[in-house]
Amino acid sequence: MGHFQPCKGRNSESPREHGGRKRLRIAIDGPAGAGKSTVARKVADILGYTYLDTGAMYRALALKALRQGLNPADEAEIQQMLAATDLDVELAPDGQRTFVDGIEFTQDIRTPAVSQAASDISALSVCRHFCVDLQRALADRQSLVLDGRDIGTYVLPQATVKFFVTASLEIRARRRYEEMLQKGENGNYEDVLLDMQQRDYNDSNRALAPTKQAEDAILIDTSGRPVD
Ligand code: DC
Numbered sequence: 001m002g003h004f005q006p007c008k009g010r011n012s013e014s015p016r017e018h019g020g021r022k023r024l025r026i027a028i029d030g031p032a033g034a035g036k037s038t039v040a041r042k043v044a045d046i047l048g049y050t051y052l053d054t055g056a057m058y059r060a061l062a063l064k065a066l067r068q069g070l071n072p073a074d075e076a077e078i079q080q081m082l083a084a085t086d087l088d089v090e091l092a093p094d095g096q097r098t099f100v101d102g103i104e105f106t107q108d109i110r111t112p113a114v115s116q117a118a119s120d121i122s123a124l125s126v127c128r129h130f131c132v133d134l135q136r137a138l139a140d141r142q143s144l145v146l147d148g149r150d151i152g153t154y155v156l157p158q159a160t161v162k163f164f165v166t167a168s169l170e171i172r173a174r175r176r177y178e179e180m181l182q183k184g185e186n187g188n189y190e191d192v193l194l195d196m197q198q199r200d201y202n203d204s205n206r207a208l209a210p211t212k213q214a215e216d217a218i219l220i221d222t223s224g225r226p227v228d
Contacts, residue, residue, distance in 0.1 A: 017142060017143055021143070023142070023143050024047075024049065024143045024144075024160045024161075025139055025143065025144055025146065025156050025158075025159040025160050026040075026043060026047075026049070026144070026145040026146070026159065026160060026161050026162075026163070027146055027148075027151035027152040027155075027156055027159040027161070027162040027163065027214075027217070028040045028043075028145065028146065028147040028148075028151070028163045028165055029147070029148055029149055029150065029151050029152050029153070029162070029163070029164050029165070029211065029212075029213070029214070029217065030149075030163075030164050030165035030166045030211070031149075031166060031172065031196075031199075031200050031203065031204070031211055032115070032172065032176070032196055032199055032200065032203075033167070033171075033172030033173065033175050033176045033196060034165045034166045034167050034172055034222055035165055035167065035175070035222040035227065036147040036148075036165050037053060037055075037147050038227055039147075039163075039165060039222075039227065040053075040145045040146070040147040041145075042227065043145050044144075044145040047145070049142075049143045049144060049145050050091045050142055050143065050144055050145070051091075051096065051144070051145050051146075051147075052089070052091060052096065052135065052138060052139075052144050052145070052146045052147075053096050053147055054131065054135055054146055054147065054148035054149075054151065054155070055118065055147070055148060055149075056089065056096060056098045056106075056109060057087060057089065057098070057131040057134065057135070058118040058121060058122040058127065058131060059098075059105075059109035059110075059114050059115070059118040060087060060098045060099075060100050060105045060109055061078075061081075061082070061085065061087065061100070061118075061121055061127060061130070061131070062109075062114050062117035062118040062120070062121045062122075063100070063105055063108055063109050063114050063117070064081065064085060064100050064101075064105075065077075065078060065081060065117065065121060066113065066114065066117050068081065072117040072118075072120040072121040073120040073121070073123070073124070075124050075125070075126060078121060078124055078126060078127055079126045082126055082127065082130050085100065085101065085130075086099075086100070086101050086102065087099070087100055087130070087131075087134060088100075089134070089138070091138070091142075112187070112192075112195055115195065115199065116195065116198070116199065119198075119199045119202045119203055120202070122149075122203070122206075123202065123206040123207075123208065125208055128208050128209060132154070132155050132209075135148075135151075135155050135156075136155060136156070139155075139156055146159075149203055149209070149210070149211040149212075150209035150210070150211070150212070152164070152213075152214035152216075152217050153209065153212050153214045154209040155209075157214070161218070162214050162216055162217035162218065163217055163218050163219075163220055164213035164214070164217040164218070164219050164220070165220045165222055166219070166220070166221055166222070167221060167222045167223040168223050169193065169196060169197060169200065170193070171222075171223045171224070172196060173189065173192045173193035173196045174189065176192050176196065177189045177192045177193075180192070
């Protein structure tokens with residue numbers, strides 16, 4: 001864990017994209033259900049930049065662990081798994097596709113079981129290294145709008161603009177619950193709220209790169225505010 005250091009200065013190395021346009025990194029961090037991905041997608045769309053959903057990476061690794069019957073909180077088991085894991089994201093204009101060992105995981109990672117396992121696995125330092133290396137490599141190549149928990153504080157501390165997007169726990173749970181209903185899934189509001197509370201606690205209290213507003217981030221509370 002000692003070698004888990006912020007990557008200072010990295011983003012100033014190559015400030016232009018191919019074609020001469022200034023390379024931008026827009027970091028959108030915050031807790032689950034705050035509206036990060038909706039806003040990030042829209043911002044990327046309006047500005048003509050690519051959107052990277054970093055949570056999908058942790059979700060994909062969590063799903064592989066679950067499918068292999070591993071404990072997503074067990075560092076030794078997960079370290080072994082990662083040594084034999086090829087994680088890839090395809091940043092297509094019509095949405096991000098996530099692949100593990102050549103198999104597409106894009107749809108299957110959106111379940112409550114995977115959400116919880118992703119929260120557990122993302123607390124492990126081996127897992128964070130694995131995902132952060134990939135995130136920085138992608139951000140070295142192109143302009144990105146990234147959403148996550150630690151983009152502004154750890155992954156890209158020199159991001160061009162940083163936002164911390166949040167909303168009350170009840171509102172975030174209500175949004176997630178309504179999304180489930182729209183998708184025709186079963187569930188009840190109280191369970192969604194409790195899951196979200198648990199995940200908030202895990203993600204904000206872990207030792208490594210917890211969910212946290214960067215000092216230079218702009219705070220946006222989306223409670224009661226429309227997406228636009
Ligand atoms: O944003 P999401 O719900 O898809 O993220 C799933 C989990 O991954 C979340 O509980 C915390 C973790 N995560 C993280 O630790 N760092 C990120 N940059 C993104 C997600």
